[in-house]
Amino acid sequence: MFAVNRPRVDAVALLAMAALPITGVITVNEAIARRTRIAPSQLMMPMAYAALISGIMTLVATSPNLVINYELIRHDAEGFSFLSFTPFGVPIVLLSIVYMHFARALAARGCVR
Numbered sequence: 001m002f003a004v005n006r007p008r009v010d011a012v013a014l015l016a017m018a019a020l021p022i023t024g025v026i027t028v029n030e031a032i033a034r035r036t037r038i039a040p041s042q043l044m045m046p047m048a049y050a051a052l053i054s055g056i057m058t059l060v061a062t063s064p065n066l067v068i069n070y071e072l073i074r075h076d077a078e079g080f081s082f083l084s085f086t087p088f089g090v091p092i093v094l095l096s097i098v099y100m101h102f103a104r105a106l107a108a109r110g111c112v113r
Helices: 005-021 022-036 042-056 061-072 086-109
Strands: none
Touching: 022 042, 042 086
């Protein structure tokens, strides 16, 4: 399904999604596609997964994080700091990079349908 076997693209996508708004990531996706001469559509699905996975890295990465923070503050509890989610997010992101690397390798061999 994916002709691209570049784990570093997955890593860049995961890290970029934690820090950049989606429009910035789409721009990064297009630049990577242009540089590697890959169709941008082949990189969009890994970018979508990266957006979901890396959404747990920072407070502002996803709206549920912001809503929960707002509700905590509204109920006189201490809110989250910007990097409160990072200790949980980093191991998940690293495991996701490893998983994507092996999943692509299996898909390239035809082991995954």
